[in-house]
Amino acid sequence: GAVVSQHPSWVICKSGTSVKIECRSLDFQATTMFWYRQFPKQSLMLMATSNEGSKATYEQGVEKDKFLINHASLTLSTLTVTSAHPEDSSFYICSARDLFHEQYFGPGTRLTVT
């Protein structure tokens, strides 16, 4: 099956710094990628939808200036958490949708802000 990678798998950063998470579709082209966050024992929460070459569409309540999303190519999307604070600590998961509208998920990135 199709593979989506995420890097890094975990990161610890200090409050006020920025963190970039990469999401890559390794063996297919993804016109659409999604970013989710998930708190322990809770459901996935969609943060934004990104289409290659255009601005991301953010869900209600998600600050676009804080969570910067760039979908630079058909295989790469990045999420930058700017000026991170402890409340941004979470599990961030990306997914990519192929031409057949099947969705594949990355392994997730655990962010801890101290």
Next chain:
Amino acid sequence: KQEVTQIPAALSVPEGENLVLNCSFTDSAIYNLQWFRQDPGKGLTSLLLIQSSQREQTSGRLNASLDKSSGRSTLYIAASQPGDSATYLCAVLSTNAGKSTFGDGTTLTVKP
């Protein structure tokens, strides 16, 4: 607006049992329905994708069915094993939406 419900929220069965997980959705105008599993602290793994024109899909011990008219899908797991313990989520892609709507999942525990 599409709403997806999964019942039960949690299920515990002894090893070897056959079981059924349920997913219901409110808008039958769908493009596809996808079943995933998530292990603790991991991403989601795609299990089965059913296109709107299909009635079922099978992969190994898994069988997923789709009844658009009644807004239901089931995931059947045969001869359950402890390794099947995980949270199972269904996701519905509506025809007028760019994103899938996820249920909250059913957490399955298979006891040895």
